[in-house]
Amino acid sequence: MDAVSTAPALSADRLSKHFGDRVAFQDVSFEIGYGEVFGFLGPNGAGKTTTVRTLGTLLTPTSGTASVAGLPLTPDNGVEIRRRISIMPESPGLYLRLTVLENLRCFADLYQVPTATKRIEQVLSAVHLTDRAHDACGALSKGLRQRVALARALLNDPQVLFLDEPTSGLDPVAARGVHDLIDELRQRGVTIFLTTHRLDEAERLCDRVAILNTTLRTIGRPDQLRDELFARTLTVRTAVPLAAPDRVFGSVTGVSSWHENDLTTYVLTVDDPTQAAPAVTRALVQADADVLSINPSHHSLEDVYLELIDVPAGQP
């Protein structure tokens, strides 16, 4: 068990997958620890699903190496890896003629779940579908099918859970339910590899995110990525233009530079907004300025994403 907890739950080293001439993803490297929720972001066709399928032993990588749930990703380890992980694919792929219960029963048997009946009850209640257990899957809405697929992925209590856009097509309440479930799984130490187009979701749920567009563009904590990419700023608005802005801002410690956006808006580059803001306020009061507002800059993960996604591969 010790070996398991020190080794990464999931790692890739220069992993690539090509379909003939088309590159699905190239030179992807990362390490994900046990219990981490890892967001995998990228535009359509970036290679997210292909990465999930490759790590999930469904596709053979063209080059590079990887380890999944503590095992090297090799054809010989396929069965054992699949025992330790589960994948909720992009489309649910349920047997529509069978009921929810029958679908889950089949997969519980395929995973050799010891107390299948009890486990099925647990996963059904985890996705709030207990009352639909006896409905044919063909009679369920898209969102409900999605939840059955999620329940199915929980059956074997996986060490690593791959979720390929789990909340696409879910209503806000159901999406919140999935988010809560992911939080709960994280607390139980399940490693989650989450692909999503919803940046708010990634920002809220993920310990770290990677941004992929065929090649990996960046990887890190959402707040760390923001800091790396965007200078921290304070925006000061005044009622009338300052007489001598240079004198006011130039002397404040923690302000490294400033510029005027328009006559009454000043953008200050600061090291730490929480320390600089009170000092700037004092300086403005001393200068008798009519201050309307002082705001720290806010960059979302979306800004990071949009900034990075168009950078051609190979550039920092």
Add this chain to the structure above:
Amino acid sequence: MTVNPRLVRAIVAKELREFRRNRSLVVGMAIVPIIFSIQPLVAVFTLTTSASEPLRHEHVLLYMLGIPALVPSLVASYSVVGEREQGTLEPLLTTPIRREELLLGKALATFIPGVVVAYAVFGLFVACVELFAQPGVAAALIHPSDLIAQLLFTPLLAGWSIWVAIVISTRSNDIRVAQQLSTLASLPSVALTTLISLNVIDVSLLTAVITAVVLILLNRIGWRVASALFDRERLILGTKA
């Protein structure tokens, strides 16, 4: 490689449930045996006692072996390509099941109903002959050796045609093409049993035994070949047809 019976059972159970709720499949499994039995039943019922006498040395009943050669292959041809078209193959392949186990489960799931239908239709046919044909006709038609041959060759022919159909299903991209090719592939078996029943081909005990052994081997080889041709990657990527 050891086969895990629980995984195979899980597939068989799932498949049988799906078949039961697939009306077109049930109708398909019923129609072929009906077509196969109408002509011989009419022929037997109109047969007079004296006209049946020459049939003592023929194997009329073996004509019914066309049923196990044809019926299960109709269903088996659907097995892999059908899952692909429904989009259910990907989740299935994310589980720890091996392709050998998956295909064995699929084969058994068509073998069981296929053989049950074949035996049932044959049993009904024999019963009808015994009960309703002219006196003496039953005795002329029904020989113990033919009954044994029917019992033995029904599962062997069913198994063989199932493996051929699964191989076709594994490699094709379209359900209808798979079904047509599988039917085509069953025709040699049907032709052979028909020619034997019409006494065009003469059989002895020895040729029967050799044929049985060959069919047993072919069944083993069929499983191997189907498993070897089952290419995860191609099957997953081809889903977006």
